[in-house]
Amino acid sequence: MSNPLKLGLAGLGTVGVSVVKRLALLENELAMSAGRSMRVTAVTARSRDKDRGVDLSNCTWFDDPVSLATNDDIDVYVELMGGDSGAAEDSVRAALKAGKHVVTANKALLAKHGNELAKLAEENGVQLNYEAAVAGGIPIIKTMREGMASNAISRVYGIMNGTCNYILTRMELEGLSFEECLQDAQRLGYAEADPTFDVEGNDTAHKLALLTSLAFGTQIEADSIFLEGITSLTTDDIKAADELGFRIKLLGVAQKTDTGIEQRVHPTMVPKSSAIAQISGVTNAVAVDGDAVGSITMSGPGAGGDATASAVVADLVDVARDFKIYPLGRPAAELQPYVRAKMRAHEGGYYIRLSVNDRPGAFASIAQRMAEHDISLESIVQRRSNGYFTNAQSEASEVVKPQAVVLITYETTEEAVRKALQQIEEDGHISAPPQMIRIERL
Template identity: 60%
Template sequence: MTTEPLRIGLAGLGTVGAAVVRLLDQKRALLTRQCGRPIEVVAATARDRTRDRGIDLSGVQWLDDPVAVAQADNVDVFVELIGGDGEPALSAVKAAFSAGKHVVTANKALIAAHGVELAAMAEEQGVLLNFEAAVAGGIPVIKTMREAMAGNTISRLYGILNGTCNYILTRMEDEEIGFEEVLAEAQSLGYAEADPTFDIEGNDTAHKLAIMTSIAFGTRIAADDIYLEGISNITLADIRAARDLGYRIKLLGVAQKTDRGIEQRVHPTMVPIESQIAQVDDVTNAVVLETDLLGALLMSGPGAGGEATASAVIGDVADIAKSRPGRQHGPALGTPAKELAPYEKARMRSHEGGYFIRFLVRDEVGVFAAIAQRMASAGISLQSIVQRDDPDSPDHASKAIILTTHATMETSIREAIAAIESDGHLRGAAQVIRMEPAG
């Protein structure tokens, strides 16, 4: 057993990178005992060398180019925390592989865009590509899927994968605050970026979902083949109606294997209030894996933040420290890159499930019956249908009609809504939220 230190080259010293350096120093003795060898940061790079990050870099070699860090002779593992799906992160990771070095990254965008290519390079070089921190923060879902669930067949996975969105939806429900106000609060607290589009429109969730889908089903990553809806159109009226019906609204990423292909979707979802995933609040993330041997396995924990993400990075580094020369490494995506199947996309409009639909209609005789008739004509079985006053209509000129359906085809829902719109009864677009039998 070697006692030589595992030498780390670190690119990116933002919140996560600084936390990695700090925790490696604080946990030095514990990690040495657990891994059988010390772990040391020997080289680093970042945009601003002079910035005070509250960490000691006095013994660390500073290089101005991430590629130089990746290729440095005194580096065993390149840790990429730059971010982004292109340069300089991509070239630096490729340079590390070309130099025969292991790579650890928290970069979900990079893995979603180039994961198959990078996995193939790692396998050809006989080195590791670890990316636990790229999905669900501190929750060890990648390691669980790749290693601990060997022999299990996953049929469906879903989860709350973005802490910003979960925080917003939780605050809207708990405090009766509108979306824009809560978003501004999240930005002031650092939970949301100045430009929050990537989070609130579902793109961040989609990247994470695409990575998990590849591992779960042995297919190539297909981040561009995901049905996508964000939470920016969720209103307090939706939150209240869901609560009255015994549901909560969560932004879920869902992937499942069907006889028509693989369905990936990200959208606001109504989940039963008594379900486990409905209890996941604030910035916490959760992932559910539905398997043949274990049944439904739920994992939850902090989905973002410096220490949570740094914990996942250090876990990946520790796995490398424990590995021994000559050991055969498992494939980065759970299946050898050359054996990943082409991604076959199931048509989203063939998705079958229940729906919540809220119409804002003119307060006229016969509208309620006309909507019910249109639903029946489309072959849709209604679970409930109620009519309420519209609190935003002081002249009582409009009403809200809220209905939920039994399992039905998405094409049927769209057909019925189009017919209702053509009748001229609506005052604004219909709100449609899918319902999941979430555990």
Template identity: 70%
Template structure:
């Protein structure tokens, strides 16, 4: 029909195939909700002959996604190829420049070029929507951009990567080592063959960068995020957290401070009583602290073909109805430059695990260095294990013992300076483990 919204879909992987199927199956419902038809009229992918389990008859095929993006056969370009440059960037720029609306699930592209692309969309009078780029099926972008417009946001944080959450959940529930849980995640399709992007926190960082811009009305600066993954987490850390009343989660946290905006991604001990602690498996959760509404927590599937396609369709429906909102919540020219926060006290303190040589004076030197850095200790736990004694006159140090320190509020700089000096004094056997403790409701 002449009034139908015509879609061009670039990328027919799990999400792209799910989207084509969903648009076909829900065509009547979409027409009623959008007051116009929505249909796929063009597609592009690497392989034309691959069986994707979808009917592409009557849909134009484009070998070049840029040609699809500028084709007269479409009104809206859906980018599902991935990557922060190359074909994804070229085709999105081409679509916007040609006056086509764009919907994308590409957090890497937006984390790197989001402000530029938002300006390009505004210059050409079209929409650039990205609900599916952050937390999969959770409608967090629409919530922050529209539903919380009457709030001054102080903090946004959450579990933004299902792979990491699955691994940490399995480690806790079954007492399995990190490597074993990662292998299972890869076998089940939750982790890539090269899992670095997920387990080292970069995927979470890209999503957090977008949430930060939406929350605080600032430009995107993914490079300013402190990033730490979960590959160093051990069963000893999981067990210690449990005994202390915490669970370990990989969190992305952005918050407003007196000196600027703080962005960080790292393993975190969260109270078992908190809502975020109860999010297990591949689920994602995002919490937003608003001055009017208080804390809002949204939970749901963070990945997967159907969940992500559902978020893409939500963006498409907004465009079909003529609903237009600035890409990042306000006009790109009005976004404030990102101002990083200065070093400050971490309100929840720190968990520190050391492998300390069991010999006279070792712990005294550790305690002395903590005092030198003005770090107060809330508790000290030593788990002694059976060890051999050193032979008389032997220069070989005794078997190291695990020691856990819980600090009161202190600065990140002080903790890192103390641990660096302690590591240089030959009193500990391994690299110190440090995990932040967050005070969450």
């Protein structure tokens, strides 16, 4: 058996501590299956003195992550600090340049600098593993980079933010508002004090950016992702979706089209019978459509110290096994430039909810506008207001009552839907901005 693989660990939060515990708990098993033992030899964290419930007395303490990352006494630098710049970026770059393998859970860093970091790893002949960066404990990076290496991928999509899925699940099951569910999520530790990053879709976007590159062999480009959060969803939408046979999920979707690659994060109507619709609470799921295998779906815990540590330690086992693979599945120099498909060219079905003023001719006018843009309607559900709308503002005296009208379109384009809705707004027949949710074919 070779010498032990020496690990330098930066960040001793929930995940870092769980990694240390796991390495100790499965020490013999891991050494046996990897053919090499692993040992944490050096650590760094914000506070040196905090009691974390793990024995670190045999580890050298570093105040500076960069010094740890480049220290002669480590083979692998494990970055669990987070952040897309500063210490995380500096130390990961320094480690790669110093010929250290890097294992990280840092999606933000990779979404921003992944192309360069992959190149740096290749130039220095070391591994850059990041299984924990996407969907926590689900080995989706390995599945795409290795298990589905024999497929041309046409689409990858998933539920990759547990906070959002928890909120949407509770809104559906209990009929509670977004705000109520968010507060509960915060109380239970499923959401941050400032939840913006989760509920506006940024976290999902970081993860999607990595999967897009793996799926299509393109450079990571997180800034091009179309982003729409879940804050505008109402219980009306959840209920209407339910009645129409759908659930609403915050999906990240990357898809090849004739004009480029769509990368989009938005609330999505998915058929109740689909695998992805069954994913409830903080669970994550990712589905990949390949030309040979068809569709593979993986689900499991997307966050939490132990689940994330599971992925980090699996990455370490791969290093111990001396698995050599390009970080983004192919040489960084061979990654294609990302060509963005215009969101306006997106094709799909749409759910549209309108709060219609009950003027004579309003419905005819709305139907006319849809027809003008070649939008065919699959279903129309109309109901008289009974507290169903809370934001409806009556502007004109001749209005009797606003009515909720829900339209489901057949396949059309985003361009057509946006133009039609703009004109419907201008026509003055609706009393609140229209709600529009994309339907995904599954």
